[in-house]
Amino acid sequence: MDDGSSLREAAEIIQKSNFLIALTGAGISVESGIPDFRSAGGLWEKYDPAIYAHIDSFRRDPEMIWEMLFEMISLTKNVKPNPAHVALAALEKKNILKGVVTQNIDNLHQEAGSVNVIEFHGNAHHLECLSCQHEEEVGDPDFGGKPPRCPRCKEILKPKVVFFGEMIPQAALMESTMLAHSADAVLVVGTSAVVYPASGIPYIAKQNHARVIEMNLEHTGLTGSITDVFIQGKVGETLPKLLKLIES
Ligand code: APR
Numbered sequence: 001m002d003d004g005s006s007l008r009e010a011a012e013i014i015q016k017s018n019f020l021i022a023l024t025g026a027g028i029s030v031e032s033g034i035p036d037f038r039s040a041g042g043l044w045e046k047y048d049p050a051i052y053a054h055i056d057s058f059r060r061d062p063e064m065i066w067e068m069l070f071e072m073i074s075l076t077k078n079v080k081p082n083p084a085h086v087a088l089a090a091l092e093k094k095n096i097l098k099g100v101v102t103q104n105i106d107n108l109h110q111e112a113g114s115v116n117v118i119e120f121h122g123n124a125h126h127l128e129c130l131s132c133q134h135e136e137e138v139g140d141p142d143f144g145g146k147p148p149r150c151p152r153c154k155e156i157l158k159p160k161v162v163f164f165g166e167m168i169p170q171a172a173l174m175e176s177t178m179l180a181h182s183a184d185a186v187l188v189v190g191t192s193a194v195v196y197p198a199s200g201i202p203y204i205a206k207q208n209h210a211r212v213i214e215m216n217l218e219h220t221g222l223t224g225s226i227t228d229v230f231i232q233g234k235v236g237e238t239l240p241k242l243l244k245l246i247e248s
Pocket of ligand 1: 024025026027028030031036037038039042049053103104121189190191192193194195215216217218220233234235236
């Protein structure tokens, strides 16, 4: 648990910053009730991502992948933003935080009031057809228990989220890279930072001499290298504390 000195140091960096950005991962939504991927009990403990989260597997056997997707979607049903999402939205409202690059597909940053949210891995609320490019919003979140089909060509639809083996949406990549190049401070919140190119965002900012503040339950590959301040703890608790110090 943080002894308070890292929080104070982080607050000082942010108060002096002119262009703070945030990179968030599944850890920020755990206190909303959505398990993350790689901690004990996470989704990838049950489903091997190399199989279940790869685009080639979806093309080969979409029904099998929808088994995992139904479970992932059920985990994100009836969840609400937690104080960590709310704290980031408050920092944006104060024009301190300029944007959030999120790896999450749960829409909780937007529901907490964040406006400039770049969804690096897409959003589970949209569906796309890989064969005729039809797109639609998710209607019934249960899909009637069956994989949704394209109204035009009857193929099984895919959530508009980035699978391994797929490109990051061009606009998201461009916008987040521009944010990283402009940043003089980066909040890295609740991510294991093992998936590239999202994990490259703090490195780009660091190349421009940005200060990196990491908030996580445990150290990651960033902690021993580019992180300037590490704040250990549950972000649902540490982020509101950080916001209070910044406001004081
Ligand atoms: N407070 C702070 N950190 C937390 C909390 C919490 N309450 N709960 C979990 N964490 C941390 C974990 O310690 C871990 O470092 O959040 C991180 C979650 O890491 P992952 O489960 O790997 O999630 P993420 O980093 O978002 O994964 C990146 O991998 O599978 C792909 O597309 C998927 O977007 C995802 C990407």
